[in-house]
Each structure stands twice: as structure tokens, then as C-alpha cells.
Amino acid sequence: MKSSTGLGIGVALLYGCTAAVAFTPTHSATIPPPTHSSPALQGILPNYRACQIPQGCPSLDRLRSPTQTSTALQAVPGGRKHATTLAGRLWPAIRKFYITPAKFKAIVAAVVHITDWQDIILIGIVAYGINPLARLTFDMMSDEKKEKRTYFDRKRFGVASTIAQIARVSLSVYIFDVICVILTTLDFDFPTKWMLPQAYSKIAYSTWFLQHFILWKRMALCKWFKVDPEDMGRIELLDRVVSGLAGATYSLFLFDWLSIRMGFAMKGIFAFGSVGTLAFTLASQGLVTQLISGLFLTATDKMYVGDAVQFGDGTSGKIIRMGWMNTLIRNGDNTITNVPNAMLANQKITNLSRLRQCQVKQVLRFHYDDADLLPEVLESIKTEIKQSCPKLIDGNRPFRVFWTGYNEDHLEVMVDTHHSIAPIGDAYWINRQKVLMAINRAVKKHNVEIAQMYSFATSGSEPSWRVIPKSTMTINPKKESASKE
Known part of the structure; x- marks a missing residue:
């Protein structure tokens, strides 16, 4: 009751x-x-x-009313929701990729609605057919016209290639639009929320334009200043500055297009006040140093790409690339060394490629028993070198062959020659070999032998060198028979 x-x-x-x-x-x-x-x-x-x-x-x-989102969790009977990042969201997102027959029909209908097969065929033909057509037209020309218009020299920057590249970028934008429509049909809202199709098209076209602007600008500078693209010299600095300004302008325009306000972005970076300023300064100090050093190396005309150089710390080789931050050097054993520009800017640099003369210097040692023959040997060495080396400099550069001193166990002779040959390449080593062969012929004419050295251990870290006494050296059978006769 x-x-x-x-x-x-x-x-x-x-x-x-x-x-x-x-x-x-x-x-x-x-x-x-x-x-x-x-x-x-x-x-x-x-x-x-x-x-x-x-x-x-x-x-x-x-x-x-039920819960507003599929991933929100009921915390208490009062209807509160927990803010989650991944919990409760993963499986619903995966389930969206399960394509039912009805969903497949919706995807096909959406794709058919936004696409025009005539557009796709036209873009595809222009993207992948205009270059073969231009090549076919070139092959049909007469030999005289081919000599005047070299296709391979202009293919990269030609009109046909440019149109084909623009069409390929457009085709990629078209495909990306279709992908975004498919994702939207699968109940994903981020393509529309973030405006991905518009953002991708602006990034794709502007990036292509920036890359080709840098290439065209480099060609224009080389043609204007009449320099080789592989060795631009000081024009390389101007090329880098213009490229940097173009990249900065591209970034600013792109940020504006994507509705990113630089004022708010920089304000967020420095939100911590003086602490953020200090952190940014310390982090960018090395970067700024490398950039300034790279500009300094280019502006001072110390070295270019392709030069054989030698630095004060012993690093030597051929410059294969000079970047904003570092320089690549190919060593004699074909290994490549990546050296920061800040290290190179403060060193002594010897550019061997810009030298037009070289030196070949030797120190000879003779026994005391051959002291009386040395004057004749020295004259013979001079004569042989003059006859063997047509590039020898005799007059404005030293050409010395002198008896320079008495040592404990040998006599010392100095040979110092200079030649009108760069100190790099095969020409230098061939000329050096000629000098050594001339010295050998002159010594043999007078039946004199260059003293041989041997090393022995000492209390120091490095071994000492001594001349092998002439009495203990191996006797040459031909010389011995000639002396008996």
C-alpha cells in the first residue's frame, strides 16, 4: 500500500x-x-x-539529446565530457575507411561530379606528349637548321618543356582535388576545414615558379656578364643574394596566402620575452656565422668551384661545391670532405689553380770522396736540366745548383728550379720527372753516386738518419771492371 x-x-x-x-x-x-x-x-x-x-x-x-560527438565520453551522470587526444577516436577513424557498396557509389558519384574527362585527357596530352612532339619536329628538320637550333641545348629551358611542366603540376593538383573529395565523402572533415585543395595548388604552382625563376635568373646573369655557369666568380655572390631574396619573398607571399600572419607567429616565438630572445640568439649564432663566412668567401674572390686549393690546416683538394653553410672538397684519394665555411674563412688559402709557375727543389748528398768532382757534376746538372725542360725559367726566377754545406758524413748540394707550369696536374709531374732524370744523367756521367741514407733508433721520438759509408756500399760490377781496365 x-x-x-x-x-x-x-x-x-x-x-x-x-x-x-x-x-x-x-x-x-x-x-x-x-x-x-x-x-x-x-x-x-x-x-x-x-x-x-x-x-x-x-x-x-x-x-x-545524445552526446554531440562520437568520441566524447560521459564522465558523470550529469553529462560532462572528457577532452581526449586519441582515446575513443582511433577506431571510429579507421571505420571510416570501410567502404560499403552505398559509400562506394557515393564516392563514384562525387568524383564524377567534380571531374571532366576532357580536361584530364587534355592535361595528360600536354604534360606527356608535347616533349615527344617537339623532338619529332626537331628530327624532321634539315641538318642546316639543326646546327642553328640545337634541341638538346634548349630542351631544359625551352617553351615546350616549360608548358609540359606546368601541365604536370596541374595534373597533380587535379589528382589532389579528387583525393580530397574522396576523403570528404568518407566523412573526414579536415580537407574542407583546412582548405587543403587551395593550399596545395598555391604551394605547387608557387614552388615550381620559384625553382624555374632561380634557373632562369642564373642563365640571365651568365649571359649578361658573359661568364661560364660552372665558374661564375664574383657573380656567384650576386646569384646567391638574388636567390635568397626570391626565397624570402616566396615564403612571405605563401604565408599570406595560407592566412598565416607573421606578426602573430613571431609573437608566439618570443612569447617568453627575454628568455626567448636569448634562446633564439644563441641558437642562430652558429647559423649566422656560417652564412656570413660563406658570403665572405664568395665576395673576396679567394676560390671558386673547380679550383685546387690548400688550406693552412693541411686540408687540400678540389672545390666541388660552395654552399651557404659549408664547402665540399674532393681530396686526392677521391674522398669528399665537408668543411664548415666558418673554419675556412679564418685560414690561409693557397689557390693552386691560379698559379702559373711552379718550383722543383731537391737536396742531394754526396760522399766526401767525390768532393773534387762536385764542380763538374754541378755544371752537368745545370746543362741537363736546361736541355730537358723547355719551360725552365732562367733569369727573372732563381735557377740554382750549388754546393751548400759540409755535414758530419756527407756533402750537401741544393738544386732549385722554377718553371712556367702550374703546380697541379699531369704537366707538373711530367716536368718534375724530367728534372729528376736530368740530375741522374749528370751524376752518372762522372761515375759519382748519390749517398744512400739509413735510419737508426734514438732516445727521441723520431729516428735519426745517416749516410751509408762508401766502403760498405754494394760495389757496382760495371764500375769495378771499368776502373780495372
Whole structure:
């Protein structure tokens, strides 16, 4: 009896609450069917779907509408939601890729709606057919016309190649649009929310234009200043400055197109005030030093790409690339060394490629027994070198062959020659070989031998060298027979 009375009181209160709010002038919504309700209430309230409740009622909001997002979690019965990053979001996102027959039809319909096969065929023909057509036209020309218009020299920067590249970029934009439409049909909202098709098209076209502007600018500078593209010299600095300005302008325009305001971005970077300024300064100090050093090396005309150089720390080789931050050097064993520009800017640099003269210097050692023959030997050495080396400089550069000193176990002779040959390449080594062969012929003419050296261990870190006494040297059979006769 008490339970029936309590149930009746509860039903009366519920009817009273409903009647009280029924006359409130506000928005209303239908109460959804409860998932678990008592049979007593179902019998008493058979028409609960028609019951209207006002919005904004905290006690009944959770009965009126379901959760707004598929990944939000009910924290408490009051309807609160947890903010999550991955929890509850992964599987719903994966399920979107499950393509049902109905979803497949929707994808096909969306793609057909936005595409025009005539456009695709036209872009494809221009992208991949204009270059073969230009080549066919060139092959049909006469030999005289081919000599005047070399196709291979102009293919990279020709009109046909440029049009084909623009068409290929357009084709990639077209394909990206189709991909975004497919993702949107699969219930992904980020392509539309982030405006990915518009962003990709602007990035693709502007990047292509920047790359070709840099190439065309380099060709124009080489033609204007009449320099070789592989050896631009000081024009390399101007080329880099213009390229840097073009890259900066491209970035600013691109940020503006993508609605990124540089003021807010920089404000976010330096949000920590002086701490952010200090961190940025310390982090960029090495970068700025490398950039300034690279510009300094180019502006001072110390070396160019292709030069054979030697630095004060012993590094030597051929310059194969000079970048903003570092320089690549190919060593004699074909290994490549990457040297930061800041290290090279503060060193002594010897550019061997710019030298037009070389030196060949030798120190000869003779036995004391041959002291009387040395004057004749020295004259013979001079004569042989003059006859063997047509590039020998005799007059404005030293040409010396002198007996320079007495040592403990040998006599010392210095040979110092200069030649009008660069100190690099095969020509230098051939000339050096001629000098050594001339010395050998002059010594043999007088039956004199150059003293041989041997090393022996000492208390120091390096071994000492001594001349092998003439009496202990191996006797030459031919020389011995000639002396007996």
C-alpha cells in the first residue's frame, strides 16, 4: 500500500513538473525513448514521446539529446565530457575507411561530379606528349637548321618543356582535388576545414615558379656578364643574394596566402620575452656565422668551384661545391670532405689553380770522396736540366745548383728550379720527372753516386738518419771492371 502510494506521488510530481514548464516560452525538444524504464511508468505514461521539455533545464538536459560527438565520453551522470587526444577516436577513424557498396557509389558519384574527362585527357596530352612532339619536329628538320637550333641545348629551358611542366603540376593538383573529395565523402572533415585543395595548388604552382625563376635568373646573369655557369666568380655572390631574396619573398607571399600572419607567429616565438630572445640568439649564432663566412668567401674572390686549393690546416683538394653553410672538397684519394665555411674563412688559402709557375727543389748528398768532382757534376746538372725542360725559367726566377754545406758524413748540394707550369696536374709531374732524370744523367756521367741514407733508433721520438759509408756500399760490377781496365 505504501509502495503504491509512493508511486502515485512520484507520478503526480512528474505530471506537475511537466505541466509547470509546458507554458514557458522557450525552445523545446522531444524526450528520446529511455533505454531502461520501469513497466509501471510505461503503463502510466503510454504517450511519453509527445511530452515536451524546455531547453536549459539542467536536470533534464541529459535526457533530451545524445552526446554531440562520437568520441566524447560521459564522465558523470550529469553529462560532462572528457577532452581526449586519441582515446575513443582511433577506431571510429579507421571505420571510416570501410567502404560499403552505398559509400562506394557515393564516392563514384562525387568524383564524377567534380571531374571532366576532357580536361584530364587534355592535361595528360600536354604534360606527356608535347616533349615527344617537339623532338619529332626537331628530327624532321634539315641538318642546316639543326646546327642553328640545337634541341638538346634548349630542351631544359625551352617553351615546350616549360608548358609540359606546368601541365604536370596541374595534373597533380587535379589528382589532389579528387583525393580530397574522396576523403570528404568518407566523412573526414579536415580537407574542407583546412582548405587543403587551395593550399596545395598555391604551394605547387608557387614552388615550381620559384625553382624555374632561380634557373632562369642564373642563365640571365651568365649571359649578361658573359661568364661560364660552372665558374661564375664574383657573380656567384650576386646569384646567391638574388636567390635568397626570391626565397624570402616566396615564403612571405605563401604565408599570406595560407592566412598565416607573421606578426602573430613571431609573437608566439618570443612569447617568453627575454628568455626567448636569448634562446633564439644563441641558437642562430652558429647559423649566422656560417652564412656570413660563406658570403665572405664568395665576395673576396679567394676560390671558386673547380679550383685546387690548400688550406693552412693541411686540408687540400678540389672545390666541388660552395654552399651557404659549408664547402665540399674532393681530396686526392677521391674522398669528399665537408668543411664548415666558418673554419675556412679564418685560414690561409693557397689557390693552386691560379698559379702559373711552379718550383722543383731537391737536396742531394754526396760522399766526401767525390768532393773534387762536385764542380763538374754541378755544371752537368745545370746543362741537363736546361736541355730537358723547355719551360725552365732562367733569369727573372732563381735557377740554382750549388754546393751548400759540409755535414758530419756527407756533402750537401741544393738544386732549385722554377718553371712556367702550374703546380697541379699531369704537366707538373711530367716536368718534375724530367728534372729528376736530368740530375741522374749528370751524376752518372762522372761515375759519382748519390749517398744512400739509413735510419737508426734514438732516445727521441723520431729516428735519426745517416749516410751509408762508401766502403760498405754494394760495389757496382760495371764500375769495378771499368776502373780495372
